[in-house]
Amino acid sequence: MKVHLEGHSVGGTWRALLIGTLLIPPNAYWVMALVDQGYPTTVSLFFNVIFWLFALTGLNMGIAKLTPYRGLAQGELLTVYVMLSVASAIAGHDMLRVLIPSLPFSFWHANPDNEWADLFHRYIPDWLAVRDTNVVVDYYEGGGTLYDRGVISAWARPALLWSGFIFALLFGMLCINSLVRAQWTEREKLTYPIIQLPLQMTHGGGVRGCLTSRTLWLGFAIAGVIDICNGIHHLVPSFPSIGGRLYDLGPLFTTKPWSAVGWTPVAIFPFAVGLAFFIPLDLSFSCWFFYMYWKWQRIAAAQFGVQSLPGFPFVSEQSYGAYVGLFVIAMYATRHHLGRVARKILTGAPDVDESREAMPYRAAALGLLASGFALMVFCRAAGMSLWVIVLFFILYYAVSTAVTRLRAELGSPVHDLHYIGPDAMLPRMFGTRALGPQNLTMFAFMFSFNRAYRGHPMPHQLEGFKLAAVTGMNNRRLLLGMTIAVALGSLSAFWAYLHIYYQSGVQGVHVWFPWQPFERLQAWMTDPRGPDVAAITATGVGFVTTLLLMVMRMRMFWWPLHPAGYAISSDWSMNVLWLSIFTSWLLKWIVLRAGGWGLYRKATPFFLGVVLGEFIIGSIWNLLGVALQRPMYRFLF
Numbered sequence: 188m189k190v191h192l193e194g195h196s197v198g199g200t201w202r203a204l205l206i207g208t209l210l211i212p213p214n215a216y217w218v219m220a221l222v223d224q225g226y227p228t229t230v231s232l233f234f235n236v237i238f239w240l241f242a243l244t245g246l247n248m249g250i251a252k253l254t255p256y257r258g259l260a261q262g263e264l265l266t267v268y269v270m271l272s273v274a275s276a277i278a279g280h281d282m283l284r285v286l287i288p289s290l291p292f293s294f295w296h297a298n299p300d301n302e303w304a305d306l307f308h309r310y311i312p313d314w315l316a317v318r319d320t321n322v323v324v325d326y327y328e329g330g331g332t333l334y335d336r337g338v339i340s341a342w343a344r345p346a347l348l349w350s351g352f353i354f355a356l357l358f359g360m361l362c363i364n365s366l367v368r369a370q371w372t373e374r375e376k377l378t379y380p381i382i383q384l385p386l387q388m389t390h391g392g393g394v395r396g397c398l399t400s401r402t403l404w405l406g407f408a409i410a411g412v413i414d415i416c417n418g419i420h421h422l423v424p425s426f427p428s429i430g431g432r433l434y435d436l437g438p439l440f441t442t443k444p445w446s447a448v449g450w451t452p453v454a455i456f457p458f459a460v461g462l463a464f465f466i467p468l469d470l471s472f473s474c475w476f477f478y479m480y481w482k483w484q485r486i487a488a489a490q491f492g493v494q495s496l497p498g499f500p501f502v503s504e505q506s507y508g509a510y511v512g513l514f515v516i517a518m519y520a521t522r523h524h525l526g527r528v529a530r531k532i533l534t535g536a537p538d539v540d541e542s543r544e545a546m547p548y549r550a551a552a553l554g555l556l557a558s559g560f561a562l563m564v565f566c567r568a569a570g571m572s573l574w575v576i577v578l579f580f581i582l583y584y585a586v587s588t589a590v591t592r593l594r595a596e597l598g599s600p601v602h603d604l605h606y607i608g609p610d611a612m613l614p615r616m617f618g619t620r621a622l623g624p625q626n627l628t629m630f631a632f633m634f635s636f637n638r639a640y641r642g643h644p645m646p647h648q649l650e651g652f653k654l655a656a657v658t659g660m661n662n663r664r665l666l667l668g669m670t671i672a673v674a675l676g677s678l679s680a681f682w683a684y685l686h687i688y689y690q691s692g693v694q695g696v697h698v699w700f701p702w703q704p705f706e707r708l709q710a711w712m713t714d715p716r717g718p719d720v721a722a723i724t725a726t727g728v729g730f731v732t733t734l735l736l737m738v739m740r741m742r743m744f745w746w747p748l749h750p751a752g753y754a755i756s757s758d759w760s761m762n763v764l765w766l767s768i769f770t771s772w773l774l775k776w777i778v779l780r781a782g783g784w785g786l787y788r789k790a791t792p793f794f795l796g797v798v799l800g801e802f803i804i805g806s807i808w809n810l811l812g813v814a815l816q817r818p819m820y821r822f823l824f
Contacts, residue, residue: 199262199263199266199660199661199663199664199665199667199668200263200266200664202259202263203259203262203263203264203266203267203668204266204270204664204667204668204671206243206263206267207266207267207270207271207668207671207672208270208671208675210239210267210270210271211270211271211274211672211675211676211679212675212679212682212683214235214236214239214271214274214275214278214679215274215278215676215679215680215682215683216679216683216686216687217235217809217810217813218235218275218278218279218284218680218683219278219284219680219683219684219687220683220687220813225805225809225821225822225823226279226280226823227275227279227809227823228275228276228278228279228280228281228641228642229279229280229281229601229641229642229760229823230458230459230462230600230601230641230760230823231381231462231594231598231599231600231601231602231641231646232381232384232462232600232798232802233271233272233275233276233279233642234458234801234802234805234806234823235271235275235806235809236268236271236272236275237384237385237798237799237802237803237806238802238803238806239267239268239271240264240267240268240271240385240388240389241388241799241802241803243259243264243267244264244388244389244392244396244398245398247259247264247392248392248394248398251392251394258392258394259392260392261389261390261391261392261658262655262658262659262660264389264392265385265386265389265651265654265655265658265660266660266664266665266668268385268389268654269647269648269650269651269654269665269668269669269672270668270669270671270672271672272647272650272651273357273644273647273648273651273669273672273673273676274672274673274675274676274679274680275642275676276642276643276644276647277353277357277644277672277673277676277677277680278676278679278680278683278684279642280639280641280642281635281636281638281639281640281641281642281643282353282635282636282642282644283353283635283677283680283681283684284680284684284700285634285635285636285638285700285701286349286632286635286636287680287681287684287685288684288693288700288701289316289631289632289634289635289700289701289704289705290315290316290317290342290345290349290632291316291317291318291320291323291326292701292702292705293307293308293311293316293631293701293705294308294316294317294318294320295320295323295327296705301709302709302713303705303709306708306709306712306713307624307627307628307631307708307709307712310570310624310625310628311628312568312569312570314344314345314348315345315348315569315632316345316632317341317342317345319341321337322337322338322341322342323341325338325689325692326685326688326689326692326693327692327693328692329688329689329690329691329692330690330692331689331690332689332690333682333685333686333689338685338689342681342685346678346681348565349677350674350677350678350681351561351565352561352562352565353636353673353677354673354674354677355558355561355562355565356558356562356636357644357645357648357673358554358558358670358673359554359555359558359559359562359584360584360587360591360644360645360648361545361554361648361666361669361670362546362551362552362554362555362558363551363555363584363587363588363645364591364645364648364649364652365544365545365546365548365551365652366525366528366548366551366552366555367521367524367525367588367649368544368545368649368652369524369541369543369544370521370524370525371521371592371595371596371649372595372649372652372653372656373543373656374524375520375596377595377596377653378595378596378598379594379595379598379650379653380462380465380466380597380598381462381465381594381598381646381650382650382653382654383465383791383795384795384798384799385654386654386657386658387792387795388795388799397792397795397796400792400796402789402790402792402793402796403792403793403795403796403799404796405793405796406461406792406793406794406795406796406797406798406799406800407796407797407799407800407803408796408800409457409796409797409800410457410458410461410796410797410798410799410800410801410804411800411801411803411804412429413429413430413431413457413801414431414457414800414801414804414805414808414820414822415804416428416429416431417429417430417431417820417822418804418808418819418820420820421818421819421820422819422820430454430455431454431820431822432454433452433453433454433763434452434453434454435450435451435452435453436448436451436452436453437449437450437451443489443490444486444487444488444489444490445486446489447485447486447488447489448482448485448486449482449485450762451482451762452762452763453766454763454766454767455766455767455770456763456764456767456801456822456823457797457798457800457801458797458798458801458802458805458822458823459600459764459767459768459771460767460770460771460774460794460797461771461794461795461796461797461798461801462598462600462771462798463600463764463767463768463771463772463775464771464774464775464790464791464794465598465791465794466597466598466599466600467597467749468772468775468776468779469740469747469748469749469752470597470599470749470751470752471768471769471771471772471775472747472748472749472752472772473747473748473749473751473752473753473756474599474752474755474756474761474765474768474772475756475765475766475768475769475772476747476748476752476756477748477752477753477756477757478756478757478761478762478765480753480756481502481756481757484500484502485500485502487500488500498719498721498722499721500725501721501722501725501726502757503604503605503606503607503757503758504607504612504615504722504723504725504726504729505725505726505728505729505732505757506604506607506729506754506755506757506758507586507604507607507612507726507729508725508726508727508728508729508730508731508732508733509729509730509732509733509750509753509754510586510589510590510604510754511582511585511586511589511726511729511730512729512730512731512732512733512734512737512750512754513589513592513593513733513750513751513754514585514586514588514589514592515730515734516733516734516737516750517588517589517592518588527539528548531548531549532548532549532552535549543656543662544662545652545662545663545665545666546663546666559580562576562580563576563577566579566629569625569629570625570626570628570629571625571626571629572622572623572625572626575613575622575626578609578613579609579610579613579633580609582608582609582612582613583608583609583637586604586608586609586640587640587643587645588645589754590602590604590640590643590645590646591643591645591646591648591649593751593754593755594646594649594650595646595649595650595653596751597749597751599751599755600764600768601641601755601758601760601761601764602640602641602643602754602755603639603640603641603755603758603759603760603761604639604640604758605638605639605758605759606638606639606703608633608634608636608637608638608640609633609637610630610633610634610637610704611637612726613626613630614627614630614711614716614719615718615719615722615723615726616718616719616723617718618715618716618717618718618719619711619715619716620715620716620717621717621718624712627708627711627712628708630704630708631704631705631707631708632704634703634704634707635704638700638703639758639759641760644673648669651665651669652665729753729754732750732753733750733753733754734750736748736749736750736753737750775787778790801822804822805820805821805822805823808820808821808822809821
C-alpha cells in the first residue's frame with residue numbers, strides 16, 4: 188500500500204485523466220439541471236465537485252483495503268477534482284449557463300414593441316447566434332428533442348465557435364497562471380485556503396486523510412443533521428427546521444434615512460462558517476465590517492439627500508476600482524519575478540529555473556499571445572473595433588488575475604462583482620455613442636462571462652497548480668487534464684443544457700438571464716449617452732481607497748482592515764453570507780485567544796467536517812430533486 192497510495196509523484200496518470208474525462212458530461216448535466224435546486228458554482232468551492240471527490244475517495248478507500256496496489260494515489264484523485272472544477276466553472280452560473288440561452292433569445296423575443304429587429308439584429312452575425320426561430324420552438328415550449336437533424340444543424344456552428352472562444356479565453360488564463368505560479372506558490376508561499384478540504388480529504392489516497400478523523404465526522408454530523416431536518420421540513424412543513432432560510436431585517440427600518448439600508452438578510456450557513464474559518468482573521472473581519480460600511484453609505488446618501496443622483500453611491504463602480512487596485516498591488520508584488528520571466532523569455536537566462544512549470548515561460552508567453560490573437564479574430568469577425576477588443580480583454584484579464592490572487596492569498600468564499608465587467612465599464616468610460624452599435628451588440632453576448640465572477644475558472648487553474656506542487660504531481664500532465672476539461676467541458680455544457688431544455692422547455696433563471704443584456708442593449712441603442720463622469724469618479728475612489736488600505740496595512744502592523752474585504756463585501760453574495768463570516772471570525776478569534784495555533788490545528792478537522800457535511804447532504808437533496816424532477820431543499824442561498 189505504501190508504494191502506490193503514498194506515491195506523491197503520481198498525479199495526472201492516464202487513468203486519472205480518463206476518469207475525469209468520463210465524469211465531465213454527467214457533471215455538466217448535474218450543473219445544468221439544477222435550475223430550481225441551487226447553484227453550485229456561486230461560491231468558491233463547488234459542492235458538486237466535492238461530492239464527486241468524496242464518492243471517489245470513499246470508493247478508493249474500499250479498494251485500497253481489498254487490493255492495496257490498485258487504488259488511486261492522492262495526485263490522481265486531485266487531478267479528477269481539478270478537471271471537474273474547471274469544467275464546472277465553464278458550465279456554471281456565470282458563464283455558459285448565461286451564454287447558451289442568450290443565443291436564440293433576441294430573435295425569439297423580438298416584437299414590434301421592443302423593436303429589437305430594427306435596433307440591433309443586423310449587427311449579429313449569422314454564425315454567432317441561432318436566428319431560425321422554428322428550431323427553438325421546442326426549446327422554449329418543451330416536449331421536443333435536441334436530436335433532430337435540423338436542430339443540431341442550427342446549434343452546431345454557434346456551439347462550436349463559442350466553445351473555441353471559451354477555449355482561447357481559458358487557455359490565456361492558463362498561460363498567465365503559468366507565468367505567476369512560481370512567485371505566488373513557491374516564493375510568497377500563499378496559503379490557498381480553498382484547497383484545504385480536497386487536499387486533506389485525499390491524503391494517502393484517502394486512507395490517511397481527514398475522513399479518518401472523528402472530529403471531522405462530528406462537524407459532518409452537525410451540518411448534516413441541520414440539512415436533513417431542513418430538507419424534511421421542505422417536504423413536510425410541519426416538521427421543524429433549523430434555520431435554512433433568509434430573514435430580512437430591511438422591513439424593520441421604516442423611517443428615513445434608515446429605510447435606505449435595503450435588503451439585509453440574516454442567516455447562518457454551516458458551509459460558509461466552515462470555509463471562512465480558514466481565511467485570515469483580518470479578511471473575515473474586513474468582510475463584515477465593510478458590508479456595514481456599504482450599508483452606511485446608503486444611509487448617509489439618504490440622510491444628505493443625494494439619492495436622487497442615479498446610481499449613487501455607485502457601490503459597484505467602487506468595487507470595480509477596488510479589484511483593479513488589487514490587480515495593481517498583485518503585479519507590484521510580482522514585479523521582480525516578472526522581470527526574471529522576461530529575461531528568460533528574451534535571453535534564455537540559465538539562472539531562471541522553469542523546470543517545475545506546466546509550460547516553459549516562452550511557451551506561456553507565446554500561448555498568451557496566440558489566445559489573444561484568437562480572441563481578436565473572433566471579435567473582429569463579429570464586427571468589434573480593434574481598440575475596444577484590446578481594452579476589453581486587458582480589463583477582463585486584469586480583474587481575473589485579481590480574483591485569482593485574492594483566492595490564492597486569502598481564500599475568499601465569494602467574489603461576485605455583479606454586472607460591472609468591462610462590458611458595463613467601457614460604456615461608462617467612453618459613452619455608448621463612442622463605442623457604436625456593433626461593439627455594444629457584442630457586449631450583450633459577452634455579458635455571459637462578465638455577469639458575475641463567482642465561479643471564475645482562473646482561480647481553479649492556479650489552485651490546481653498549487654495542489655500539484657504540494658503533492659508532487661506532474662504539472663504538465665495536470666495541464667493536459669485542464670486542457671481536456673476546457674475543451675470537453677464547454678461541449679458537454681452545450682449538450683446538457685440543450686438536451687434538458689428541449690425536453691422541458693426554458694424555465695427559471697433562463698427566462699430572465701438573457702433579458703438583462705438585451706434590455707440593456709435596447710436602452711443603449713434608443714438613448715445614446717456620453718461618458719458617466721460620476722461612475723468614473725467612483726471607480727477612481729475605489730481604486731485609491733484600495734491602495735490606501737494596502738499602505739496602511741503595510742505601515743501599521745495592527746491595522747485590521749484588508750483591502751480585499753473592501754472589494755468583495757459590496758455584492759449580492761455578501762448580503763447572504765455576512766453573518767456566517769462574522770460568526771466564523773468570532774469563533775476563530777476565540778479559538779486563537781483560548782488555545783493559540785495548537786487549538787486551531789485541533790479544530791481544523793471539525794470545520795472541514797462542517798463544510799463537507801453540508802456539501803454532501805445538500806448534494807444528496809439536489810440529486811434527489813434532479814432524479815424526481817421536483818424542487819428539494821436548497822442549502823446554498
